[in-house]
Amino acid sequence: MPTITRLTPRVYPGHVDALAEVLADAVAHGASVGFRAPFGPADAAAWWRTREPAVRDGSLHVWAAVDQEAVIGTVSLALEPKPNGRHRAEVLKLMVHSRARGRGLGRALLATAESAAAGSGATLLLLDTASGSPAERLYASAGWTRYGVVPGYATDPAGTLEDCSFFFKRLG
Numbered sequence: 001m002p003t004i005t006r007l008t009p010r011v012y013p014g015h016v017d018a019l020a021e022v023l024a025d026a027v028a029h030g031a032s033v034g035f036r037a038p039f040g041p042a043d044a045a046a047w048w049r050t051r052e053p054a055v056r057d058g059s060l061h062v063w064a065a066v067d068q069e070a071v072i073g074t075v076s077l078a079l080e081p082k083p084n085g086r087h088r089a090e091v092l093k094l095m096v097h098s099r100a101r102g103r104g105l106g107r108a109l110l111a112t113a114e115s116a117a118a119g120s121g122a123t124l125l126l127l128d129t130a131s132g133s134p135a136e137r138l139y140a141s142a143g144w145t146r147y148g149v150v151p152g153y154a155t156d157p158a159g160t161l162e163d164c165s166f167f168f169k170r171l172g
Helices: 012-028 041-050 052-057 105-119 134-141
Strands: 003-006 060-067 070-079 088-096 124-130 145-155 161-170
Touching: 003 105, 012 041, 012 052, 012 060, 012 070, 012 088, 041 052, 052 060, 060 105, 070 105, 088 105, 105 124, 105 134, 124 134, 134 145, 134 161
Parallel strands: 088 124
Antiparallel strands: 003 060, 060 070, 070 088, 124 161, 145 161
């Protein structure tokens, strides 16, 4: 199993290009993660750079899964800053590079985010994903509860509208 490491504000900038490769690969393989094709590593790196202030202020935690010196997966956890919502967090951008899928890395990344959320005091986690996707099956099998589907919520990388499933998980 690859090593999963939280990217601290100090090391995060040095991992942007590697995270960009994972994100660009996900989009190239049809993942509905918020971007439209064409979307290459330079576009992905620019997006990851916009996340740096949130990593610095601690409102966003980002992990990288590294195997033989290459980043092959990532997951992020956004902590809720509002006083009435500090008990919840959102799992974001869980992605595994296409060459590393099918080995349990997505489940390990999800467990890492869940554990960190619990450690930060969160008792409720939220996430969303394309309905009918492999990710949806992962979340359901990991004990997450689907609480709704919004038809035509977002487009896939090719521009086709897709339904989106929303999930929650209670911790502790």
